[in-house]
Amino acid sequence: MxxxxxxxxxxxxxxxxxxxxxxxxxxxxxxxxxxxxxxxxxxxxxxxxxxxxxxxxxxxxxxxxxxxxxxxxxxxxxxxxxxxxxxxxxxxxxxxxxxxxxxxxxxxxxxxxxxxxxxxxxxxxxxxxxxxxxxxxxxxxxxxxxxxxxxxxRGETFGCFGGRPMGMYTATVGADVWAKVFGIDVEHIDQWEIVRRAETIPREKIEQAFKWCEENVGKILYDGKQLTPEILKRQIASYYAVKSLCEELHLDFCGIKGQPELTNNFCTMDVAEAFLNDPYDFDGPKEPIVCATEADMDAAITMEILKKLARTPVLFADVRHWHEDYGVLDLCNSGQHATYFAGGSFDYRDNLPKVVFYPEGFYFPAGGAAVHHLAHPGKVTLARLGRKNGTYWMAILRGEFVQFDEKTNEEIMRRTQIEWPHAFCRLETSIERFIEKFPCNHIHAVYGDYVNELIMVCEILGIPWEIL
Structure with a gap:
């Protein structure tokens, strides 16, 4: 309060x-x-x-x-x-x-x-x-x-691991802009720090977390190539590395570039990003740490705002595909969704049985586990801060996460990327208006209705907003 x-x-x-x-x-x-x-x-x-x-x-x-x-x-x-x-x-x-x-x-x-x-x-x-x-x-x-x-x-610090991802202008902004608009400082950290720090994590800590995953995750589909026990342990070590760096550098939230350096040569950050955003990890309950994949800064600040308003984890996803026959937008990204969304619960025992660790696909030759699940049904608020000619604005909309029968759910997910996490979203707007207006490829959501709070945040910050 x-x-x-x-x-x-x-x-x-x-x-x-x-x-x-x-x-x-x-x-x-x-x-x-x-x-x-x-x-x-x-x-x-x-x-x-x-x-x-x-x-x-x-x-x-x-x-x-x-x-x-x-x-x-x-x-x-x-x-x-x-x-x-x-x-x-x-x-x-x-x-x-x-x-x-x-x-x-x-x-x-x-x-x-x-x-x-x-x-x-x-x-x-x-x-x-x-x-x-x-x-x-x-x-x-x-x-x-x-x-x-x-x-x-105001006074928070964002940790940016890496730099601009794959040429995305919508993911990167100057530290001076954030200091002026939000009062937030930006600390840039080389991704090598994750690799280096991961090697220092005690082996017994990694083994304990690995055992916890094997006991609690619904399925772990080792394939002997893209996903092996050793690669999963490397992902767990990466999680502990980022978490410890956040503590040491006093980072309030963060983003990890990942592609292509880590995903080609070390491992994917899917496990790290999912459990950073979760309200628990291998060691018990914790405060979610907003972590945006592809070091998307405007994703991270949108998520940080939503987290503070809803006091829950926040979804990060690509706007992947509109399934015309089912009337849903498929929100899907490479393992980024917190496992919280699998059951909508703060108790890992409600969520993790619905999670599958799939082997990563051809995009990521270094391999790793993709944290797959389908978002729990419920009304949601979706948002994204974007920039027009250098000036911030926020897109806001209401929607609902839905599911179908098990066979239909799988059929829809296999159309795009079965190994990644999905959220099937019915929008309270037309897909034509959404495509016309939405500012970029990444979208963020929380369960509940926080539209009025987001509008008020924008009014206080002096940022234009639009309800789609």
Missing amino acids: AKVGVITFSDGRPHVHRELLSMNLAFQERLVRRLRESGHEVVTAPEPPWNNETAVQAGKLLQREDVDCTIFNYAIWSWPHFTVLAAQFAPRPYLCLSNINPGYPGLVGMLASSGALANVGIPYIRVSGDVEDEKVFRKIETFIRAASCVKSL
Whole structure:
């Protein structure tokens, strides 16, 4: 949950401030109570600002408390310059909230105060209504979740293992751009570090993880060439190598180029990428670490945002093929999907029996296990950050992961790439509109509806968005 700052503004005339103080504080208490009932920590100003000094003090208090966002609260007429002064210190982003109090011009105060913020170039979000109204409070919650997401991005570090993959402009962006737009730093690491570090992982640790895979993965289809026990152990060592590098270099999320250097000469990163994104690994429960294959940076930042909003692993896939006869988009990529999606569960015992380790195909001569499964059915939110002429925008859409009978599922997957993981997605848009609008080849998804939160994240970041 978030740490929320609340400043309830007052009238600048001392006698009006005193006369309406108890009413003003009662509206503040209603808001604070609802926020705390939702699990948020709330910090309030010691008194509603009614002059320049108290406005500055209120803003500085929230600054010292390092709140995730600030709600400017209005129940009566409030002098607009108090809001501007508080905004010089109170942490962004800002929600300007007008309560329902028709006998007193709180809406007027909110509109005048937010208009003042606009005049000086300070962005904000507006909401008006009764905080006891669930529809209104959902809007407030949506703002808080989005604000907390944006706040937590700032100061994070992305680890880029390798460089631009196979000429993809949509996968690579300058570190200065991310610092400006998201407040994120980018650490570039040579892929050789994965190879080198993998050789240092204790053998007993690798053997224990290998045994765990053999006991829990549904099937491991060794073929004596592309997939052998030794190659799988190399993939496990690669996972531990990347995980340890993330810990050592304080990387919050990462991406691995993979092709062609590792996939031609070492092993595929499918096992590493799947279990980094999972809520567990060979050693037990853990926090998912977003890892984008092909070092796709705009994939990784989209996934990091979705992870923070949904608090679950995030799907990474290619937009592989539209199956006209079944009306589904086949989302399929080389082993990248977290095994979480096989059962939609945080318990590996629900997911791994549905997973098959296939031998890699001809694309990857170094070999390895492809982490195959079919995504669990459920409503999903899909998204992707893209760039038009160097400027970010986000494509957002709703869909549903579906499955058919076992024979049909396999027949559909064999049309494309049986050894890779799949998600059959029914879109809440036409395939023509999707193909026309979607920004690139990679797409990302979480179970649930987070469309409003994504819109709010974009509004806070100043990024255009479009629902497809």
